[in-house]
Amino acid sequence: MTTRIEATRLIPGRGPVIDDGVVILEGATISYAGAAAEAPATPDAEVVVTEAVMPGMWDCHAHIMGFTRMSLEDTFRVPVALRAARATADIHRALRAGFTSIRDACGMGVAIGRAVAEGSIPGPHIYSANALLSPTGGHADLHDLPLEWFHDLSAREGTLRVCDGVADCMTAVREQLRVGADVIKICASGGVLTERDHPIHQQFTGDELRAIVEVAGMAERTVMAHCHGKPGMMAAIEAGVGTIEHGTYLDEETCDAMVETGTILVPTRMIVTELTAAGQGALTPAMWKKLLETNERHEDAVALAHERGVTIALGTDVAMSRPELPAAWGNQARELGLLVAAGLSPLEAIEAATANAPASLGPRAPHTGQLAEGYDADVVTVAADPSQDVAILTDLANITGVWKSGELVA
Template sequence: MTTRIEATRLIPGRGDVVDNGVVVLDDDVITYAGPTDGAPSTPDADVVSTDTVMPGMWDCHGHFMGVYEADVEKALTTRPQITTARSVGDAMKALDAGFTSIREVGGVGVFLAVAINEGQVPGPNIYGSGATLSMTAGHADFHSLPLEHSRALSIAAWGEDGVVDGPDQARAGVRRLLRAGARVIKIHASGGVMSQIDDPHLPQFSKEELEAIVDEATRMEVLVAAHTHGKRGMMAAIEAGVKTLEHGTYMDDEVADAMAENDVILVPTRFIVELLASKGESLGMPEYAKKKIRETAEHHRNGISIAVEKGVTIANGTDIFSSGIWGRNGEELGLMVGCGLTPLAAIETATANGPLTLGPQAPNSGQLVEGMDADVICVTGDPSADVSVLADPNNVTHVYKAGVKHKG
């Protein structure tokens, strides 16, 4: 099966826009991407004309949790059969919005990926973590519940218990997540907003615990992603060898320099911070989170701007975790432009930079380059001039995943 996409402009994911471009998909691989002059003849191809052709987008920080409220505990106290069934619909919304790959850092994604990969249901490529690793009293321990209930509910909801203490348990935790199908290990290296008693400023996990997690993950060829707001948590994670920092709220020059020096990627998740700060109350956000989100939101934009100025690699991530908002993933790109990126650089965060957040587990995708996976979208309008066109799924007219047309 050959598809030939003829476009007014081709956005390759990394590098300059090509005016009058052609992309040829042969089965699941891109066999040509470049100017119309020089494109091969494809007499038997299905021909599509569009304003813009670009790589399928990546959301490198999402959660298939299958709840409607901005309350993570609801994901634990709702039957997993219900949350999983809702997540099937959420995955379809993401694909429909042009997101062909989701790095899912906590939720049912590792299981949903099985059915999607089998072709039972449509959805993006999901690279999931399963549960997430947290210390007792940390961000993914559910503080309002007795500890044993928190553990049992996590196993029911996400297949594993992620609360670990001490280097040995931390190492065993990595192994349990891998056993459930993790393609990335997600940890909590500082307190967070959506948890009852912890402080986003304070680091979580000891040096020894962080090093044990990174050592085990590295040996098993998966990368570690760390939720971090406070500076001390960010510095400790970088020193331990963590490769992506999620949120990065209290970023300063020293942290940004350390990230750039150690090739650590920032996944900012500006979308969720703005949404919760403005509409959290109507989304059922718990009382404890309201004060924390106000303070976080103030610092977060400044932190991203510092990272942009210092040349830290940024990967697109929304932190969408509720069923009402999947499909709005493209809104993050406009928010990144608001933090100082050009539209083309914002597109790079959601395309070429996506696979970088998976390290050795990365697929060969994210760019319109010969030989890469045929994950490609067609878009009405010019996102290289106005990136906000990607926020509206109606502007994404065609979605191809591994060369198979899912929309259009």
Template sequence: MKMAFVGRIIDGTGKAPFDGVVLIDGEKIERVGLIGEVEIPPKTKTIKVNSGTILPGLIDCHVHLMGERTLDFMKSAFEPSELKSVRAAMDCSKLLDAGYTSVRDVGGLGIYLKRAIEEGEIKGPRILSAFKILSQTGGHGDMHSLPLDVAARVGFSRLCDGADDCRKAAREQFREGADFIKICTTGGVLSERDLPTSAQFTLDEIRAIVEEAQRVGSFVAAHAEGAEGIKNAIRAGVKTIEHGDFIDDEGIKLMLENGNILIPTFSIGERIISEGEKYKVPEWGIKKMHQLWKVQSENFKKAKRAGVKIAAGTDFGGGPLTPLGENAQELELLVREGLTPMEAIVAATKTASEALNMKDKVGTLEAGKFADLIVVEGDPLSDISTLRKTENIKVVVKEGKIEKHLRSNKITIS
């Protein structure tokens, strides 16, 4: 069936808004152009957006579909996996309702959730999943407070040491259905016994993982906060740098030379600092976040000025502190950190699609791509926070199917 959306369009490429038509045929976009230039065939279902904005479906490049409801890790580690699965399924519905038609699950249950979505059992965004996070023993993905054998059993990481074991761990994730690999090349904030500045994994270990991903046409995303761990990841061939708090001038130069994408995840830091104590984030985690918050802001601005590609990601995993469905907070924070509203939208659409390895399929409203789009009440270029309010997302289309349509006298269907 053909559909046409008519109204003010922000197409995700970064060019100025225009009054136009998005013509959809089945699951793909057939044509996008100015009103009067695109002929709408007879019997086409036409949605006229009299007030509001048509945009590409939003993309979050860094979520954890784990069904978590607390960052008290001792509590969450021993909750039943079945309970977490039900919660994660509900989180998928919240994401779609908020206008997110694609996400990268950088450690979580996404390999199972995407199957349920594809089968039509639950509603949710398109999911690319890394399944288990690869971490060295004692690294950021290890649960330091637990005995090693218990941590390996209840955690959501695969601990691996040495190039051969790392290679095997990568193969295991692809065997289970992973779309890409997530690794930790530095310590982090929410890992008790390491520091964000500490490098983890050797170059040989990282290269082994990258090689395995490249063999199957995939890529590696790296949790990387410290300068040396960032540079090790880039030199070994990693595609995206998650967080990047302590990136230095050499790291920025390497990112520009290699075309890496930075995903700063400001939202998790903002939430931990403002409400972490209320929601039982460990004291040591809150302390570390305070120590790097200003540094991350300064280094991000430096990377942005240099021309490093930026994609949007929240590091949200569900629950009251990091609620999936409020992911557009990241766009607000990107604007606060120096991006224009248009640049923030591009970070959550066009550049985000590159981080998914899907730039030819999603991310912009262009002919031949999947018909993923949203209709937003208001103008996000005037007020980027418009995108954060779920009630403002009036229509959500994923692969040509209307997944959400709220009644509005400003949107007419004929």
């Protein structure tokens, strides 16, 4: 099956916009993308005429959690079947919004991704970390539960896993590989939505971080490191993680280390801004204080990273199931506007959402995120030109077609 998309503006994902472009989808692959004048004839193709065409977008930091409130405790308190049912709708909303690939930064993505891959439910390509790993008392721990309870619940449900010492860290990574994780997610610093750890403090020692990266690397997986504070970022970059998530306290030295090593930043502006705007709500006073401190620094950190040439891949940290909630699935295109507010050009924000994103999976990066010959046919048509104004992408009415692996899915 051949599809020929004729667009006034062809946005390739990387490089300049092409006026009067054509993209030809030959089965699951792009066989041509470029100027209409040089496009081969396709007499039997289905022809689609559109204002703009661009690669399917990636959210490199989302949680397939099925939450309706921002509480990690709900991984244990809400039945998995209920959360999975919500998540089925969540991933469909993301696909409809033009997101053809999701990196699940801990959640139910391994199982949900299997349901998508086998054709049981519609959804984007899903690459999952499975569990979130941190040391005891870290950002994957629930500090108000007796530790024995936490260990018991963790063993039953599996989204949160604490590990201490090199040997246990290796085991924890191997557990994720065993169930089919595509990437390993760790906390290299404290976080906001836990009670007593501090975002600036490092989590995991250098030895633990290196062991995690080594075991992941042997299985051709990269490591994504949740990290706000500088000590954890420097240790994680040195250990060889592939991506830094959040990056709140980035400074010039950290940015330069990321450029030198090719470490990617996944900023997640959306959760910071939308949770702050939503007010304290169900957050404890400790969490709210940490959120306000993060919010004060975060945009400047992203702006600095951009200025100093750090590669940025788009991520949102969505985990919520209802579109009216903050940081909710289906609203991910808002992140592009937040990146533009932090200094990226609209085309750079689109590049963060497309061409830059597959590398967030390290050695398992698929051949996608660009409109170019030989790339996977993950493609979106848009009723107006998002390279002029990325806000266009936040209106579903403008997303006129979504192809995943060459198949029209929305």
